[in-house]
Amino acid sequence: MRVKLAHRRNKEHLIHIHTGNPAHNYHNTKPSKNEEVLCSFFPPRKKWKTVLKRKRIKDGIPVSSSEKTLMSLNATLRFYRACEPDAPFLSKLDAFIKEIQNAVHGGDYQIGSPKIIPQLKEDKADPVKVNICRPIASFGLKDKIILSITNRYLTAIFDPLFIDSSYAFRSKRLIKGKMMCPTHHEPVVEVMEYRKHYGDGALYVAECDMKKFFDTVNHSVIKKVFNQFFNRKLIREQSVDDLANAKKILFDYLKVYTFNKMVLLLNNDQSHFKTFKIPNGEYGWVKNELLQSGYYKHLGNARIGIPQGGALSGLIANAVLNNVDRKIIKHQDGDLLYVRFCDDMLIIHPKREKCLSAFEAYMHGIKDRKLAIHIPVAAPYSSHAHFWKEKSKYCYKWGSDRAAGSPWIGFVGYEVHYQGHIRVRKSSLIKEMKKQYKVVGDLKLILKDPLCRSEKNTIYDLSPAG
Structure with a gap:
């Protein structure tokens, strides 16, 4: 820190x-x-x-x-x-x-309640329209350190329970001869190697994007999962006192935060958003999707949502989705590829029916966890733009036949071509370029400032002499 x-x-x-x-x-x-x-x-x-x-x-x-x-x-x-x-x-x-x-x-x-900080989803706030924000939870210094220590301890002991194809928020492991924590690059490399193995042969891909995962995950589901974890024989070999203390801190982490009872109320208080110079601020919510899915009769008594930016939230995500991962692995026949990075996933198989079967198992697991998703859309897609617009897709063909799918697939900021090419996703590239433009723009404004201390001869032309 x-x-x-x-x-x-x-x-x-x-x-x-x-x-x-x-x-x-x-x-x-x-x-x-x-x-x-x-x-x-x-x-x-x-x-x-x-x-x-x-x-x-x-x-x-x-x-x-x-x-x-x-x-x-x-x-x-x-x-x-x-x-x-x-x-x-x-x-x-x-x-x-x-x-x-x-x-x-x-x-x-006792862990204290975090301060909620609105983070704009867009680059700039619109002075007229509603500005949708993410709720970033900021804990006190002491709480941050305690939660970080607890997360490190629990991640180390629970990590062996997770499948290798889950890449986010994991402990160090041997990757290409080097001990390291997996990053979002490793699953992309795995996809490329898988594609190379099948050459130009037909492959079918399924994608599913969750809606507001951190804001909708149910506390009862979380506690049930972790109670099962703590009772595993492998885990019971740890110090009884250390496990009890870590479990208490984990459950206190849930106790001090809910999205539906804590964050949503702030939508009625515009002064909260104005403190952070955001006019017409609002925290997005998926109430209708949760009710229409039949997860709740009403949301008044439910405890839903975990802190975005909190140290334990990544571990909670892996624990909640571990059962879903296991459902997919049961379909492993040597040809199936399944990769997940937090709430982002891909299923790939050379046979469409096998891909579809694994995808349906995933969907069933998501429903069992009371999570909301973007409804999957099947091929054909009316245009290239239509394909990229859809966040969840039924089994489409990854190849040259655009009518049946797309030559490109996207995952964690990258796009991979069926012939093995790779590129940074356009939205990710634009986002990074905007950051660089802002840095350069801010510097130019400073250098043009009448109060600028730098003299003209401070900056030299580094271009090659003509």
């Missing part, structure tokens, strides 16, 4: 030194309570130790800036513990660490 804060402040500092405009002076911005507490546990950034040059290279590759900053922080703490053990920040840090340890192992710590 301190490393992330250091990087953010460094960016703000680089802007500040180029302009005298008070709007860009980060010293005028009051830090959050979490930031103030966090900074009190460490010396000022200017007193951090420099990382030795030989340690900035790992396996012949320069380490990332985040890793280098973490190394600097660790070196600083080692220095102070050895040379200035009476530094005031060290006693604060040690006392806080003790608090965390007591909270994790004491069995009586």
